[in-house]
Every structure is written in C-alpha cells, then in structure tokens.
Amino acid sequence: MAAKANELVLFPSWEVECEAWDNADGQNCRAICPLPHSQLDNILVSREEVERYDKISCRDRFEEIKHLLSTEEAWILTALLHITGGSMVNSSLWDMIRSQALMSYDPPNFAPIWTTFKLRQGQSALAGAMFQDAGDNGLQYVFQTPVKSIVERSNVVTVTTHAGREFRARRVVSTIPHNVLHTITFDPPLSPTRQEAITMGHINYMTKIHADGDGVTPSGRAHIVGFGKDERATFVPERNPEKAVDAFQKLHPMEVNKMIFHNWNTDPWSLGGPAWWPPEFMTKYQEELQSRHGRVFFASADWAHGWQAAIDGALEQGSQAALQVVKEIREMRGVMARF
Amino acid sequence: MAAKANELVLFPSWEVECEAWDNADGQNCRAICPLPHSQLDNILVSREEVERYDKISCRDRFEEIKHLLSTEEAWILTALLHITGGSMVNSSLWDMIRSQALMSYDPPNFAPIWTTFKLRQGQSALAGAMFQDAGDNGLQYVFQTPVKSIVERSNVVTVTTHAGREFRARRVVSTIPHNVLHTITFDPPLSPTRQEAITMGHINYMTKIHADGDGVTPSGRAHIVGFGKDERATFVPERNPEKAVDAFQKLHPMEVNKMIFHNWNTDPWSLGGPAWWPPEFMTKYQEELQSRHGRVFFASADWAHGWQAAIDGALEQGSQAALQVVKEIREMRGVMARF
Structure with a gap:
C-alpha cells in the first residue's frame, strides 16, 4: 500500500531512475510537451507527434526502461505509478509527461509543488471563500439534489432532478465529474465522440x-x-x-x-477519483470534453488543459465557462435592449 | 549594445557559467527563494536570511565568481546583467535570484518562459480585450491627463489634474509607476518609508x-x-x-x-523602464509599496510579488486591489442599506 519511508534511502540511483523514467523524448519531455497548458495546440509540436506519444501506456514505458533499473527501483517505480489509481496497462504515459511538464521538467520541483506548500488556511477556507463570494453575488443553491436530465429547448435549458424538480436557465455550467456523466440524460443527446469518452470513463479508482x-x-x-x-x-x-x-x-x-478516508469510488457524486486517463484518451477526447454542448458548459477539472484533476484545473475550466456565459448573457441583454 | 549571436557558440562552458552565477545559495536559489511569489513570507526561509542576500549587488556576486569564468564569459555575463538597465553596482542580486526562481531554478526554462511563446494575438490584443471588458462594465476614462494631487478628506478621495479638473471617488486605484510617483502630491502625505522608496526610485533606465x-x-x-x-x-x-x-x-x-523604439526614460508617464531594484530595496520597501494608503491602492507591476515589472505582475497587483475595492464598496452598500 505504501513504501516505508526509510527504504527510500536504499536507492542510491534514484536520480538515474528519474532520468530514465522522465526522459521519454530524450529532453525530459520539454520537446514533446513544451506548454502543458496547451498540449495539443502549440507552435512547437505537431498533433501527430503528440498522438504518437499518447498511445504509450505506463507499462510500455516501463518495459522500455526496466533494464536500467535495479529490482528495488523497478519495484518502487511500479508502486509510484499507481498514483493514477489504475493499472500500468490502462494508465497513459501522457499523463506522466504532462505532470513532468507541469513541474518544469525537473524532479526536484516535485516536493515544492506537490507537498511542501499548502494553502495557509486550508482547502476548506478556499472553498468557503468562493462560496461566500458567490453568495455575495446572488448565488442561489441546492445541495444533495441528484440530477436526472438536462434538456435544451427553444433557447432554454431545463435541469430536472430525480425528485422531479425543474430548474430553467439560459445557460448551464455543469461541473459533473467524468465518471458521473453517464448517469445523466441529455437531450439533444451529446455528440457520439463525447458519449464514447463518457462510456469509457477515466481510470482512477484509487x-x-x-x-x-x-x-x-x-x-x-x-x-x-x-x-x-x-x-x-x-x-x-x-x-x-x-x-x-x-x-x-x-x-x-x-x-x-x-x-x-473518503471512498470516492462508491460516492455517487464522483464514482472515482480525479481523472487520470488511459492511452490515446487525451488526443481523442480532451477537446470534445472541454467543448460546450449548445447552452450547456462542462467545467470540470477532469479535462482541464494543464492541472487536470486538480483544484487549479477546476478554476481554469470554471473561469473559462463563467467568462463565456457572462459575455453571452451581456450580449443577449444588449440585443434585447435595442428591440 | 548587444552580443553577436554567432559569438555565443564560442562559450563552451556556458553551463558552468550559469551554474556559477545562478547558484548563489548552493541550491540554485531553491533554498533562499523557494516561493518567488512569497519572497518575504514563506514557511521555509527567515526574513533575516533573505535580508542578508538582499544586501548583495550584482557586482559583489560577480567578484565572488569571476575566477570561475573565462575572459569572454565574464564579458558576456557583464553584458547580460545590464538587463536591469542599471549598473552592476546599483543592481540587486536579489532580482536575479527571484528571476531564477520564477523560471523554476533552471536556465533551460529561460527561453520558453521569456522568448519562445508569445500571446497568439499579441499584447495589443490583450490590452484591447481588457479595455473592452472594462468598458462593458461601465468604465469611464480620460487619457493624456496628468495628475497633480491625490487628496483624501472625509472618506472621499479627490484626484486633481494639472488642468485643474477634479475626480472624486470612494476608492482610488493608482497604477502610477514607481519613478513617476514623486511628481504627485499626496495629502495626507505618504508614509516616510514609502516616500523614501519613491525618492530613491528604481534603477532601470535601459x-x-x-x-x-x-x-x-x-x-x-x-x-x-x-x-x-x-x-x-x-x-x-x-x-x-x-x-x-x-x-x-x-x-x-x-x-x-x-x-x-520608445524611450521610456524621457516618457513623462514612466520616467524609466520596468522596475529593477538596488540592493536592500526589496526587503526594505516591497511591503510598503504594495500597501494601501487610506483609500488609495497602489497597483503597479513595479512592486508585484512575483513577476515584478511584467504584465503578469500588473495583473497580480490590479486583481488584488480590485478584489479589495469591490469587497469594501459592497460592505459599504450593505451598511448603508441597513440604515
């Protein structure tokens, strides 16, 4: 379940291991993922090149470098790779490449970015402050109200709960996680590509x-x-x-x-952890999952550009959706004011 | 004025040079500046330690490492250090340490962060979009209107122009650059510490x-x-x-x-380039320059936490001021509504 902390000192060639593992493109992933927040759309790498790397599983990469590792190193690397909450076969190397890029291509940045620094007042204080701010701006809310369907007709979106309550809006921002979306009915139906991505789900059941x-x-x-x-x-x-x-x-x-502990896998509001993806998933589905569906926006960290599955990714997707909604509502008012 | 591009290949030990220069604390500046956006207030470094480093000039550090450099390396390092727009004596090493931290402590990050990637539509498009957004939110504006004084009396701030026009507000956000502030009269007067910082000015006259x-x-x-x-x-x-x-x-x-070219040094709206500071300046004045003066906020990139003197720093300081102003105006309305 976890390595003994004092065993880490047994691996004198940890840096060699990092080097072997992190160096998928021979340039510590700088070449293949120069802009982690723009993995598919940057001036330095072609889409074809990214697609090629996105096909590789963690298992594939492990097989490629295992001759460089001692038995103990292979063992600990295998343990660490289960951060994805999946298996080495269904975990994409691309998520590791993106993560390496997000820490500026250098393992010594791992600790400061992932573990050393925390929010001074804790995550609950952040959530509380955001909720307070939303309330100050007129937020009305219900919790513990599972959604059954999201239907768009004549420029209005109707969200219907399992209890039969209806909410109507000109725009809807859904933050429903990847693995929960399959429980909701959409009408008009989601695109075949998005349905495919939703049916597959992500692989994190940590x-x-x-x-x-x-x-x-x-x-x-x-x-x-x-x-x-x-x-x-x-x-x-x-x-x-x-x-x-x-x-x-x-x-x-x-x-x-x-x-x-909290079991996110059995929690009906998440049905899994934060998203880690299988091979080929990012290049096939990221853009589709990020895209709007008519008047419905999908703002989940599960398909954020950079910090996928992290708070930062949720802020990214939420901000983008909010800016677009505000713009459209404002334009709508402008048009209506002119009539 | 600039090195010949083809001369760069003459320096085979460029990495050694980077290593010597960037390694002020023996850990590539990780130890002394672990959080560049929180240089003075993080859990890992004491203020005294930062103050000690902040006393060092670029000249001091150059003298310390020059025995490691060839004549050509010393020459090019000297040329590069003039990025500050000052002299090696009046340029603080701390600004270099902060810059090194901002590029994740690794020289190969310099090119991607500083030169490779640009805003897709250019900086003017960003400025235009911000201006458009502000206009959509009711911005009224005047340009080319130099300010003479900023006076706060009975909860109201009055900004008076050289032409004698007056603008009154409950809160004022000043984006006046460091080297221009000395041309404005404040009443009540600014704190002695802030006045000192303004009189000294920054050193960038590139x-x-x-x-x-x-x-x-x-x-x-x-x-x-x-x-x-x-x-x-x-x-x-x-x-x-x-x-x-x-x-x-x-x-x-x-x-x-x-x-x-645009000469920022003779431009009355800037009176210098973006701020680089002399030794001891950051630890003595950063917090004071960032602080509010009654109902006046000072949102200039010149004293931003992280990306000092950059667009990102302007966004940082502007956002912080805006959030605080919105909060206070809202509270004020809440109080007034209750009377």
Whole structure:
C-alpha cells in the first residue's frame, strides 16, 4: 500500500531512475510537451507527434526502461505509478509527461509543488471563500439534489432532478465529474465522440487512507497516508476497515489509533477519483470534453488543459465557462435592449 | 549594445557559467527563494536570511565568481546583467535570484518562459480585450491627463489634474509607476518609508532599440534588438538616432533600414523602464509599496510579488486591489442599506 519511508534511502540511483523514467523524448519531455497548458495546440509540436506519444501506456514505458533499473527501483517505480489509481496497462504515459511538464521538467520541483506548500488556511477556507463570494453575488443553491436530465429547448435549458424538480436557465455550467456523466440524460443527446469518452470513463479508482499510528517512528505518533490502486473487486474500505488496519500493520508493526478516508469510488457524486486517463484518451477526447454542448458548459477539472484533476484545473475550466456565459448573457441583454 | 549571436557558440562552458552565477545559495536559489511569489513570507526561509542576500549587488556576486569564468564569459555575463538597465553596482542580486526562481531554478526554462511563446494575438490584443471588458462594465476614462494631487478628506478621495479638473471617488486605484510617483502630491502625505522608496526610485533606465538591417545574415534581412544600460547622460536616442545606427554598424557591417523604439526614460508617464531594484530595496520597501494608503491602492507591476515589472505582475497587483475595492464598496452598500 505504501513504501516505508526509510527504504527510500536504499536507492542510491534514484536520480538515474528519474532520468530514465522522465526522459521519454530524450529532453525530459520539454520537446514533446513544451506548454502543458496547451498540449495539443502549440507552435512547437505537431498533433501527430503528440498522438504518437499518447498511445504509450505506463507499462510500455516501463518495459522500455526496466533494464536500467535495479529490482528495488523497478519495484518502487511500479508502486509510484499507481498514483493514477489504475493499472500500468490502462494508465497513459501522457499523463506522466504532462505532470513532468507541469513541474518544469525537473524532479526536484516535485516536493515544492506537490507537498511542501499548502494553502495557509486550508482547502476548506478556499472553498468557503468562493462560496461566500458567490453568495455575495446572488448565488442561489441546492445541495444533495441528484440530477436526472438536462434538456435544451427553444433557447432554454431545463435541469430536472430525480425528485422531479425543474430548474430553467439560459445557460448551464455543469461541473459533473467524468465518471458521473453517464448517469445523466441529455437531450439533444451529446455528440457520439463525447458519449464514447463518457462510456469509457477515466481510470482512477484509487483507495487513499490516512492513519494515525503509534510505534512507527522513534517519536511515537506518526501520520501515514496509504495509496492503493484500483481494488474495488476485493476491497471496499468502509465495509471492511479491519483490512486496512491489517495492511498498515503488515507494512510496519504499529497500533492504528485512527483512520480517516473518503471512498470516492462508491460516492455517487464522483464514482472515482480525479481523472487520470488511459492511452490515446487525451488526443481523442480532451477537446470534445472541454467543448460546450449548445447552452450547456462542462467545467470540470477532469479535462482541464494543464492541472487536470486538480483544484487549479477546476478554476481554469470554471473561469473559462463563467467568462463565456457572462459575455453571452451581456450580449443577449444588449440585443434585447435595442428591440 | 548587444552580443553577436554567432559569438555565443564560442562559450563552451556556458553551463558552468550559469551554474556559477545562478547558484548563489548552493541550491540554485531553491533554498533562499523557494516561493518567488512569497519572497518575504514563506514557511521555509527567515526574513533575516533573505535580508542578508538582499544586501548583495550584482557586482559583489560577480567578484565572488569571476575566477570561475573565462575572459569572454565574464564579458558576456557583464553584458547580460545590464538587463536591469542599471549598473552592476546599483543592481540587486536579489532580482536575479527571484528571476531564477520564477523560471523554476533552471536556465533551460529561460527561453520558453521569456522568448519562445508569445500571446497568439499579441499584447495589443490583450490590452484591447481588457479595455473592452472594462468598458462593458461601465468604465469611464480620460487619457493624456496628468495628475497633480491625490487628496483624501472625509472618506472621499479627490484626484486633481494639472488642468485643474477634479475626480472624486470612494476608492482610488493608482497604477502610477514607481519613478513617476514623486511628481504627485499626496495629502495626507505618504508614509516616510514609502516616500523614501519613491525618492530613491528604481534603477532601470535601459535603452532598447529594434532595427531592421540588411547584410547581417546570409538571408539578407535581419531584425536586431539592442539593449543598452543607463546611458541617459550621453545618449538620448530620439535626439540622436544616428548614434544608434553607428552602434549597430560597429557591431556588424549592415544597412539599417528602419529603427523602432520608445524611450521610456524621457516618457513623462514612466520616467524609466520596468522596475529593477538596488540592493536592500526589496526587503526594505516591497511591503510598503504594495500597501494601501487610506483609500488609495497602489497597483503597479513595479512592486508585484512575483513577476515584478511584467504584465503578469500588473495583473497580480490590479486583481488584488480590485478584489479589495469591490469587497469594501459592497460592505459599504450593505451598511448603508441597513440604515
């Protein structure tokens, strides 16, 4: 479920490993992904070239470089690659290339970008501030209200809930995640390409469990985060928490005092973690998933340009949709004012 | 005025030079400036430590590493350092450290970040779009109207022009550049610390001239950009353009067909280029220059947190001021509505 922290020092050639893994294009991914926020549409790389790389799975790349790795290195790389929450076969190397580009092509940027710095007041404070701001601007809202259908007729979009309530709007911004979209009926129907992407879904079914344990470090109390790949068939942590405790104790003798986790895989509002994609998915579906469907906009981090599946990606997609909606509503008012 | 492009290949140890220059803290500036957008207020570095580095001039650092450089390398490094538009003595090493941090501590990021990628439709399109957006939101404006004084009395700020026109507002956002602020009278007066910073001014008095020339490259036509350090005492290009042509021709025999430049140093709206600072300036004045003065906000890129003196920095400072003004006006309306 996780490597022992003290085992990391056993890998003297970690830099060689990074070099081997990260160097898919011989230039640390600079050549193939020079602008991570514009993977498909930049002046330096042809679409064909990106498509070629996008076909490669993590397994393919691993096979290509494994002769450069010691047994231990191969083992830890395999463990790390399960960050995708999928298998090495259904995880696209492209997501790794994009991630490498987002950290400026240099492994030492990983820690500062991913782990060292946090929001000073925490993520909840950010969410709270955004909600407060939206409220100040007149937001009305309902939560815990699953949507059944989204129908556009005569310039009006009607969102109907499972309870039969209807919301009508001139524009709708959907933030429904990739793996939940298949539960909603659209009329007019979504394009065949988008339907295909939705049916495939993304591959992240990670299990992530926080635990407070005694007996791991000399100082006593330790906070451990365990990541597991797609284990839905054999392990649903909320139904079988003892199995998680067992796994922590197999890792190292410890007394587990507390576990905290949320199972995004069984949560009906997400049906999976944040999106990591299979090979060929990005070049085939990214643009389609980002595009509007009539008067409905799809603003999910799951298909953000750069920080896919991250808060930054949600801000990117949300801002783009909001700007376009504001523009169109304003133009509409301008036209109406002239009549 | 500029190095011959083909001379660059003469420096085989360019990487050594970068290494020597960029490695002020032994960790490529990662240790001393881990968060370039939060230089003075991050969890990893103490203020005292930053103050220590902020005392170093480019000349100091050059003296420290020059034994590692060949004559040619020393010469080109000296030329490059005049990017500040000042002298090596009055240019702070800290601005170089911050710049190194902004390119993720790695010289190969310089080209993609600074030169390879441009706004697809150009900077004028960005400015035009922002102006259009502001207009759509009710902006009223005057240009070419120099300001004489900014006075706050009884919760109202009055901006008076040299022609005697008055503008009254509940809040004012000033984007007046660092080196122009000394021409405006403030009442109540600015803090002694801010006055000190304004009196010192920044150090960028660069001359930058674009030229189209024939005879430089085998293909004929070439576009050359010449950068010069502070030469105000001896060279004012708009008064003596022949001197610029001479300089280009001394660099390489060529026929100069066209020159384009704007002299920011003699332009009364800027009185200098974008801000580069002398040693000790950042730690002493950055926070003060960023702070509000009663109901007046100072949103200039010249003292932005990260991309100081760049468009991104202007967006940063402008957004922060705008958010705060909107918040306060809204609160004010809330209070008034309750009375």
